[in-house]
Amino acid sequence: MLVNIVELLHDSCILGIDIYNRDLYAYAIYSSGSIVDKGIANSYELYRLIKRYRPSIIAIDNVREILEIGRDFIKKLAKLPFTINIIQVTMIEPGKEISLENLVKERLNIDVRKLDPESTAIYLTLLASQGIGSIVKLYEPETKIIIKASISTSQGGMSRNRFERNIAHRVKQIVDDIKRVLDSHRIDYDLFYQSDSEALRSATFIVYASKAIVRSLIKPIRSIDVKVSIESIPTQTIRYAAINYDERTVETSIRDRYVIVGVDPGIVTGLAILDLNGNILHLYSGKNLSRRKAIQIITQYGT
Structure with a gap:
C-alpha cells in the first residue's frame, strides 16, 4: 500500500505535542494554514482534543513524547474511527x-537558541505541514475485529442456557456476516473463536488490511448483547519509514540459517524454533497470533 503523507498535509489537521512536565503536554493544532488552538493538557485532555479535531498527523520531535503518555494512550489511538499518522519531525529521513x-532555522528561517515546550509544539506542526520528518510506525499493517458478548450469563437461573444460546447465535451470525464481506472483497484474515462453557462468547479477526479499509466495509456495533470493535494492532518494535514509502518494497532481513519450526495453532498459538541439529533457539506462545507476527518471530532466527 502506497502511503503518501504529503498529499494529506494540505487538507489535514496536524497536532504538535511536546512534554511540558511529568504529567502535562504542550500542544498546538494546525489547520488550514494557521494555528487554531494551543495550550497545555494532560493525557486525558489530549485524547479529548484528538477526538474533537480528528488530526490526521501527530507531530513530535522525539518518539518518547508518545511513549511518555503511555501504552494505554497508544491503544486508545488504535481504537479511534479515523487513522492518525505519527511523524517525528527531527528524523528528516530514517536513520538521520x-x-x-x-x-x-533552516526550514523556517527563524533563529532560535532554546525552544520552550509551547513553541516546540507550534514549530512541529509548521515543519510537519511542509512534509518534513519520518513516519513512526507504531502499528502493524493489519487490523483486529473483536466480536464479544456485552452481557454476562454467569448469574445462572432458569433462563441461563437460553441466554447463552441466543448470545452464541448472535455472535456467530455477526462473524458469518463479517466473513462474507471480507471474502467478497478478497481480504485475507485469520479467525479465532473463544467459548465460555459450551457457548460461543467471542471471536477475533486478524485482518491483513489497514483500519481505514476495514472500517470502510465493516462498522462497529455496540448493542445490549454484543459489541463489535475495530482497532489497529500496536507493534512490539518501533520502526521508521520515509514520508513517501511503499510497503511492497520493504524487505525483511532473513538470515541464511535454516530452521525447524513447530506450530501449535489455536487461540493461544505456540511456536518452537530449532536449528537443524535439534537445538532450541526460541520458544514463544501468544494469544491470537497473526501470521505476520509469527513470520517476524521466525525470521529472526532463520528460514
Missing part, C-alpha cells in the same frame, strides 16, 4: 536526525 532548533 537533526535538532529541532536547526530545522527551525
